Amino acid sequence: MKIDEARNYHKIDAVIVGAGLAGLRAALEVAKSGLTAAVISKVYPTRSHSGGAQGGIAAALANAAEDSPQMHMFDTIKGSDYLADQDIIELFVNEAIKTVYEFEHMGVPFSRTEDGRINQRAFGGHSSPRACFAQDVTGHVLLHTLYEQCLKHNVFFFNEFQVLSLLLENDVARGLVAWDIRAGGLHIFHARAVLLATGGYGRAWKVTSNAHANTGDGVGLVLEAGLPLEDMEFVQFHPTGLYKHGILLSEAARGEGAYIVNDQGERFMKKYAASKMELAPRDIVSRSEQTEINEGRGIGGKDYVYLDLRHLGKEKILQRLPQIYDLALNYLKVDAVKEPVPIQPTAHYSMGGIPANARTEVIKDAKGTVVRGLYTAGEASCLSLHGANRLGCNSLQDAATFGRIAGIRMGECCRENAYSDLPAEPLAKAQAKIDRLKQAPGKEKHAPIREELQVNMTKYMGVFRNEGDMGKMKAIIKQLQERYRMVAIDDHGAAFNLDLIEALELENLLSFSEVIVEGALARKESRGAHFRTDFPKREDGQWLKHTLAWRRDGKIVLDFSKGVVIFPQYQPQERKY
Amino acid sequence: MDISIKILRYQPEKDEKPHWQLFKFAIEDEATILDVLNEIHWVHDGTLSYRRSCRSSICGSCAMKVNGRNVLACETPIHRFGTRLKIEPLSGFSIIKDLVVDLEPFFAKLKRIKPYLIVDKPLPDKEFVQSTAELETIGESTLCILCAACSAACPSSWPNQEYLGPAALLKAYRFIFDSRDDGSDERLEIINDKNGVWRCHTIFNCVEACPKKIKITEYLSRLKVKAVENSL
Numbered sequence: 001m002k003i004d005e006a007r008n009y010h011k012i013d014a015v016i017v018g019a020g021l022a023g024l025r026a027a028l029e030v031a032k033s034g035l036t037a038a039v040i041s042k043v044y045p046t047r048s049h050s051g052g053a054q055g056g057i058a059a060a061l062a063n064a065a066e067d068s069p070q071m072h073m074f075d076t077i078k079g080s081d082y083l084a085d086q087d088i089i090e091l092f093v094n095e096a097i098k099t100v101y102e103f104e105h106m107g108v109p110f111s112r113t114e115d116g117r118i119n120q121r122a123f124g125g126h127s128s129p130r131a132c133f134a135q136d137v138t139g140h141v142l143l144h145t146l147y148e149q150c151l152k153h154n155v156f157f158f159n160e161f162q163v164l165s166l167l168l169e170n171d172v173a174r175g176l177v178a179w180d181i182r183a184g185g186l187h188i189f190h191a192r193a194v195l196l197a198t199g200g201y202g203r204a205w206k207v208t209s210n211a212h213a214n215t216g217d218g219v220g221l222v223l224e225a226g227l228p229l230e231d232m233e234f235v236q237f238h239p240t241g242l243y244k245h246g247i248l249l250s251e252a253a254r255g256e257g258a259y260i261v262n263d264q265g266e267r268f269m270k271k272y273a274a275s276k277m278e279l280a281p282r283d284i285v286s287r288s289e290q291t292e293i294n295e296g297r298g299i300g301g302k303d304y305v306y307l308d309l310r311h312l313g314k315e316k317i318l319q320r321l322p323q324i325y326d327l328a329l330n331y332l333k334v335d336a337v338k339e340p341v342p343i344q345p346t347a348h349y350s351m352g353g354i355p356a357n358a359r360t361e362v363i364k365d366a367k368g369t370v371v372r373g374l375y376t377a378g379e380a381s382c383l384s385l386h387g388a389n390r391l392g393c394n395s396l397q398d399a400a401t402f403g404r405i406a407g408i409r410m411g412e413c414c415r416e417n418a419y420s421d422l423p424a425e426p427l428a429k430a431q432a433k434i435d436r437l438k439q440a441p442g443k444e445k446h447a448p449i450r451e452e453l454q455v456n457m458t459k460y461m462g463v464f465r466n467e468g469d470m471g472k473m474k475a476i477i478k479q480l481q482e483r484y485r486m487v488a489i490d491d492h493g494a495a496f497n498l499d500l501i502e503a504l505e506l507e508n509l510l511s512f513s514e515v516i517v518e519g520a521l522a523r524k525e526s527r528g529a530h531f532r533t534d535f536p537k538r539e540d541g542q543w544l545k546h547t548l549a550w551r552r553d554g555k556i557v558l559d560f561s562k563g564v565v566i567f568p569q570y571q572p573q574e575r576k577y
Numbered sequence: 578m579d580i581s582i583k584i585l586r587y588q589p590e591k592d593e594k595p596h597w598q599l600f601k602f603a604i605e606d607e608a609t610i611l612d613v614l615n616e617i618h619w620v621h622d623g624t625l626s627y628r629r630s631c632r633s634s635i636c637g638s639c640a641m642k643v644n645g646r647n648v649l650a651c652e653t654p655i656h657r658f659g660t661r662l663k664i665e666p667l668s669g670f671s672i673i674k675d676l677v678v679d680l681e682p683f684f685a686k687l688k689r690i691k692p693y694l695i696v697d698k699p700l701p702d703k704e705f706v707q708s709t710a711e712l713e714t715i716g717e718s719t720l721c722i723l724c725a726a727c728s729a730a731c732p733s734s735w736p737n738q739e740y741l742g743p744a745a746l747l748k749a750y751r752f753i754f755d756s757r758d759d760g761s762d763e764r765l766e767i768i769n770d771k772n773g774v775w776r777c778h779t780i781f782n783c784v785e786a787c788p789k790k791i792k793i794t795e796y797l798s799r800l801k802v803k804a805v806e807n808s809l
């Protein structure tokens with residue numbers, strides 16, 4: 001087929017995959033500069049996962065107490081367990097302030113102080129009240145505001161389009177191919193700059209706070225294109241996931257004074273983090289919970305503990321924590337005013353992702369060689385701002401700030417470069433994926449394979465890890481990948497084929513999960529969210545470095561030569577709370 | 578418990594018009610409507626399509642009609658309806674497939690009311706000062722998740738596709754009453770129209786349908802007052 005004759009061919013300066021905070025903020029920047037920007041998203045923009053964020057967005061405005069970018073910087077470094085790159089953090093903490101004021105000027109309805117300024121509240125790991133918030137719907141209002149700004153500036157939206165392959169040749173990005181979910185059919189997007197802002201990969205776990213859309217498609221596409229991923233083994237588990245569902249009960253509950261207790265009614269955090277108690281960083285609280293559960297002190301010996309709000313009183317619960325009250329009631333039939341709420345650690349945030357430099361340019365090796373025209377921002381990326389453990393409220397800020405930077409850099413790239421030619425058979429790879437799922441003679445279904453992956457990731461790749469468990473997981477993934485080859489879908493229609501979409505997503509889940517396991521197996525230490533019972537200490541001598549991973553000839557190849565950027569004044573220390 | 582579910586199915590390539598399909602199986606007592614749909618799609622019939630993402634009632638994807646009421650599937654436990662369920666897509670929109678309706682007209686209306694802060698004054702170095710009382714005026718209206726349940730419940734919307742409808746008008750309210758905004762005149766001109774705020778006949782269906790319990794009709798009434806004041 002000749003591309004110029006293809007009906008579904010779009011030529012656009014900057015093509016942005018993902019309509020969360022990162023993607024929309026980038027698109028806005030590109031469109032404002034007079035170039036054409038298109039956002040491709042598999043869900044309507046306002047339905048992106050960013051809208052689910054409740055707590056807040058971090059910036060050292062010092063509106064509620066003394067604060068400074070330097071304090072924000074130190075907290076982030078310590079929170080990261082020293083794996084974050086400090087040049088990135090330095091850029092971030094300064095830009096963060098500007099990002100929040102810009103949001104306010106766009107109309108975000110931030111909660112206010114008595115004198116009418118943006119209000120800020122305390123959050124785990126931050127040494128000053130630094131979270132700018134809008135009640136308990138911060139992500140929701142930020143996302144809607146950005147979407148509306150993009151409408152104003154005439155960003156093109158391709159809503160309910162799922163990207164299936166990157167068009168990349170000789171280290172230059174040329175565009176991508178996406179499936180039109182609504183009507184069916186493949187579309188070619190020919191671009192001068194491409195941004196991957198596809199969000200996190202928490203859907204590889206059964207118990208997760210993540211939306212259905214968070215299947216790590218961006219990291220899957222990059223791996224498939226022969227490029228590396230970074231630090232994928234670092235995944236944050238949030239301590240207060242609703243039992244069995246994994247749905248998040250915001251840290252705000254503990255901020256308001258809720259307790260976490262075991263079967264004996266004991267506030268066990270006193271054994272693990274006596275000074276911060278329930279408000280210690282997430283990795284620590286999650287591990288403490290899991291320890292109680294593993295040692296038989298879960299409620300009734302089962303795999304959960306209680307979040308107890310009762311002492312806060314009915315009025316405070318209903319006024320300050322209405323979302324939490326509703327979630328417990330709707331999902332577990334638990335009335336939080338009268339009963340404690342069953343909780344367990346839930347897979348929450350993906351620290352690892354697509355490696356990029358401070359300009360958000362995707363890199364292809366430890367030396368930092370840039371892939372021209374390919375960018376990444378938000379939870380899909382690994383810059384590395386969060387290192388081994390992200391602080392709450394730093395991720396919305398990450399997405400917005402580096403989204404803006406990505407927009408600026410993409411604009412420059414578009415001005416400096418003409419459109420590069422598309423590869424010879426641009427549709428081939430995407431078409432093959434679809435054809436196979438429609439024509440496969442196999443009897444396998446995608447749902448049970450996904451279920452097995454998720455259940456076992458929760459069992460073997462959770463808060464605590466060890467060589468034996470991970471070895472089992474590795475074998476399970478290999479089997480599941482084999483079975484995936486035999487997957488056939490029931491639905492052969494074109495219009496809104498959910499069966500097809502989910503089957504395509506599963507391929508990504510199976511692909512990057514293998515990288516998570518391989519990275520975690522190789523990293524024989526415990527740092528931040530990655531805790532190994534067989535290697536319980538942080539080993540700065542050997543492991544103060546990033547993990548890069550490629551898929552080559554069907555095998556995962558690891559490289560540990562990418563060092564961590566550390567400033568003389570912020571040398572690693574023991575991390576205590 | 579054992580449940581029996583009727584779902585309105587429509588596959589454009591196969592079906593001339595929508596038809597009911599019956600499913601019967603056992604599911605956990607705490608299951609939500611979304612769990613029921615997932616169970617059907619993952620185990621019984623892969624061809625069923627519906628929208629969902631956050632599964633925590635904040636993204637607005639999963640609004641649909643269950644036993645005649647508009648609900649968010651993800652937050653609605655089946656025990657609210659008992660063991661017999663009848664699930665169909667939102668009314669008033671054309672069906673793309675099964676429970677998935679065409680929302681393009683809904684989002685296009687939103688764009689018509691200029692849904693963004695319009696500022697004529699110079700921007701401050703830091704934030705605009707806004708009192709808590711000023712914020713409270715618009716607070717509830719900013720909770721809208723664009724699920725379209727209100728439009729689907731509105732008898733003024735069904736016969737008249739040109740009517741802006743409750744969600745877009747609520748958005749107009751959200752900006753017109755924002756103390757930082759200078760664009761009320763432009764927006765009032767758009768909504769002060771027979772297909773604008775005046776087509777709201779205070780039937781209150783939208784308020785009943787809204788999963789976020791937003792008092793939409795009240796805000797639309799305030800818009801009417803403002804529109805009158807402005808044209809005097």
Ligand SMILES: Cc1cc2nc3c(=O)[nH]c(=O)nc-3n(C[C@H](O)[C@H](O)[C@H](O)COP(=O)(O)OP(=O)(O)OC[C@H]3O[C@@H](n4cnc5c(N)ncnc54)[C@H](O)[C@@H]3O)c2cc1C
Nearest residue numbers: 018019020021022042050055056163199378379393395396
């Ligand atoms: C429950 C919850 C609460 C949180 N609370 C906070 C908080 O209070 N503060 C904080 O800072 N952080 C919080 N976080 C984390 C934060 O919300 C996310 O890290 C952040 O929103 C990610 O934004 P993003 O733009 O990178 O991605 P997302 O918002 O996840 O957007 C991803 C986008 O990519 C699109 N996409 C994905 N794959 C494809 C594909 N193949 N084709 C086309 N489009 C695709 C999706 O449609 C979507 O538009 C929370 C996270 C969770 C789960």
Ligand code: SF4
Nearest residue numbers: 721722724725727787
């Ligand atoms: S006003 Fe309520 S019902 Fe209407 S779209 Fe918004 S949240 Fe949904």
Ligand code: FES
Nearest residue numbers: 630632636637651
């Ligand atoms: S899935 Fe998001 S509102 Fe129901």
